[in-house]
Amino acid sequence: MSMLEIENLDARYGDFQALFGISLNVRRGETIALVGANGAGKTTLLRAIAGLGQYHAGVLRLNGRDIGSASPQELARMGISMVPEGRRLFTGMSVAENLMIGADLGRGGHWVRDAVFDLFPEIAVMAHRPAGLLSGGQQQMVSLGRALMTNPDLLLVDEVSLGLAPVVVDRVYAALAQLKERKTTLVVVEQDIRRALDVSDRFYCMLSGRVALAGASAPAAFDAVSRAYFGEAA
Amino acid sequence: MSIVIDILINGLFLGGLYALFGLGLTLIFGVMRIANIAHGEIAVAGALALFTLGGNLPVHPLVLLPVVMVLAFGLGWLLQAQLINRVLSADPMPALLLTFGLSVVLQNLMVEIYGADNRSIDIGTIKTAGFQIGGVTLGYLPLAIFLLALVLFGLLHLGLQHTRLGRAIRATSQDADIVALFGIRQKRVFALVMALAAGFAALAGMLLAMRSTITPFSGAERLLIAFEVIVIGGLGSIWASYLGGIALALVHVASFYFDPASGLLYGHLTLLLFLLLRPQGIAGKVVTR
Numbered sequence: 001m002s003m004l005e006i007e008n009l010d011a012r013y014g015d016f017q018a019l020f021g022i023s024l025n026v027r028r029g030e031t032i033a034l035v036g037a038n039g040a041g042k043t044t045l046l047r048a049i050a051g052l053g054q055y056h057a058g059v060l061r062l063n064g065r066d067i068g069s070a071s072p073q074e075l076a077r078m079g080i081s082m083v084p085e086g087r088r089l090f091t092g093m094s095v096a097e098n099l100m101i102g103a104d105l106g107r108g109g110h111w112v113r114d115a116v117f118d119l120f121p122e123i124a125v126m127a128h129r130p131a132g133l134l135s136g137g138q139q140q141m142v143s144l145g146r147a148l149m150t151n152p153d154l155l156l157v158d159e160v161s162l163g164l165a166p167v168v169v170d171r172v173y174a175a176l177a178q179l180k181e182r183k184t185t186l187v188v189v190e191q192d193i194r195r196a197l198d199v200s201d202r203f204y205c206m207l208s209g210r211v212a213l214a215g216a217s218a219p220a221a222f223d224a225v226s227r228a229y230f231g232e233a234a
Numbered sequence: 235m236s237i238v239i240d241i242l243i244n245g246l247f248l249g250g251l252y253a254l255f256g257l258g259l260t261l262i263f264g265v266m267r268i269a270n271i272a273h274g275e276i277a278v279a280g281a282l283a284l285f286t287l288g289g290n291l292p293v294h295p296l297v298l299l300p301v302v303m304v305l306a307f308g309l310g311w312l313l314q315a316q317l318i319n320r321v322l323s324a325d326p327m328p329a330l331l332l333t334f335g336l337s338v339v340l341q342n343l344m345v346e347i348y349g350a351d352n353r354s355i356d357i358g359t360i361k362t363a364g365f366q367i368g369g370v371t372l373g374y375l376p377l378a379i380f381l382l383a384l385v386l387f388g389l390l391h392l393g394l395q396h397t398r399l400g401r402a403i404r405a406t407s408q409d410a411d412i413v414a415l416f417g418i419r420q421k422r423v424f425a426l427v428m429a430l431a432a433g434f435a436a437l438a439g440m441l442l443a444m445r446s447t448i449t450p451f452s453g454a455e456r457l458l459i460a461f462e463v464i465v466i467g468g469l470g471s472i473w474a475s476y477l478g479g480i481a482l483a484l485v486h487v488a489s490f491y492f493d494p495a496s497g498l499l500y501g502h503l504t505l506l507l508f509l510l511l512r513p514q515g516i517a518g519k520v521v522t523r
Contacts, residue, residue, distance in 0.1 A: 052411070052415070072415060073418065076414070076416060081415065082415050088412045090408045090409060092404070092470075093401070093404060093405065097401060097404075100401060101416050101418075102416055104398050104402070104417070104418075105416055146416075150416060150417075
């Protein structure tokens with residue numbers, strides 16, 4: 001059974017329709033990549049899953065349960081967590097406090113502060129520094145750590161590479177690979193097709209609010225995904 | 235020289251009371267980014283509630299301070315949860331208009347019940363009792379109010395910095411959208427903040443009515459004091475409000491010595507100077523959006 005099932009999801013911002021009949025599923029322990037250009041609807045879809053954005057038609061199920069009317073707070077307690085685009089840290093609070101906000105949800109599990117610091121030793125020495133004073137890469141690690149501290153069943157990761165130097169992106173993706181090895185269920189939004197295919201088991205390529213192509217992630221899929229990404233006929 | 239010391243000490247003591255007026259407003263603005271125009275009326279309502287309770291119960295008014303604070307806490311929660319939360323949006327205007335409407339309703343309600351007379355809460359001889367140090371007379375009541383404010387600010391600081399609830403409040407003040415991902419119900423945090431603000435406002439109103447007099451029309455002046463405190467002190471920290479309270483009180487006390495007919499004029503001029511020369515206040519943080 002799929003952990004997350006989405007059927008025919010439509011979402012609008014006023015008169016503008018951002019998603020058209022999206023259907024996808026995520027199995028437990030699987031890493032899914034959502035690829036697509038700017039404005040393809042990836043973040044809108046992720047926000048709808050996390051309960052932050054409204055959708056207007058369709059069905060969302062988590063472990064077989066309809067979560068269509070659940071608030072983001074209820075979804076967080078059910079085990080959905082998110083690393084938002086732009087990191088969105090509480091910049092006036094320390095690194096440790098940002099992580100504690102995740103732990104305050106009270107779900108318990110493997111991800112405690114020391115486990116996050118083992119994953120990201122870079123931020124361990126900055127535990128008491130205000131998060132706003134960290135570099136972009138360090139902030140991304142804190143954002144990922146904060147989401148992990150909720151001990152999620154399903155982790156949504158939105159554009160972790162945005163605005164970061166390639167070497168820092170490598171570091172963050174190495175951490176995502178570690179999470180994948182731990183069988184953490186991940187949905188990773190990414191514009192970089194190669195990185196997305198490298199880290200994931202399956203992919204969904206979105207174009208103008210629709211799933212243009214879906215399949216198993218493999219280096220051989222790169223050309224087909226590239227064509228779908230830019231709206232070229234296969 | 236003794237005049238200077240007198241001004242400094244009396245300004246310091248009065249500053250504690252002013253800081254309490256500003257505290258609620260700075261909490262509300264810091265977390266919800268709105269201004270509660272009914273803040274002054276809630277302070278006055280607290281004082282009048284104590285006046286009523288004190289007149290009907292055989293206990294000293296000081297004992298009733300926490301009782302009225304709890305009542306104000308409940309009123310604040312109710313106002314936020316049932317009214318203000320319904321109009322909160324990216325546009326602060328609906329909330330501003332709603333709290334303006336609440337201030338008018340509360341003021342008229344108080345006039346209806348209590349009339350327009352000046353009132354003071356009788357706490358006996360404590361009100362005027364004092365002691366002398368080095369030729370300077372210190373009042374017990376102003377000193378007690380200053381210390382009470384200091385203790386309350388300290389407790390609030392500890393609560394905000396070292397408790398789960400405090401973390402939730404500070405996180406909500408920084409990003410009210412994203413906290414939902416961590417199970418925090420923003421509107422409950424808003425209700426809690428408004429409740430705390432109403433409790434502190436009511437306390438400030440009661441303490442003022444012990445030191446001086448109030449009428450149902452005193453709310454606007456108290457609101458102005460609260461605004462001046464947070465502008466002069468700066469936003470971003472409750473201690474900035476404390477500094478703002480002391481600074482404004484020093485200006486008021488000094489102007490009463492040297493130009494008794496000026497009323498609150500020099501306080502208002504200080505506000506203007508800060509807005510022109512240091513809009514972030516004494517200890518506020520510069521926020522760029």
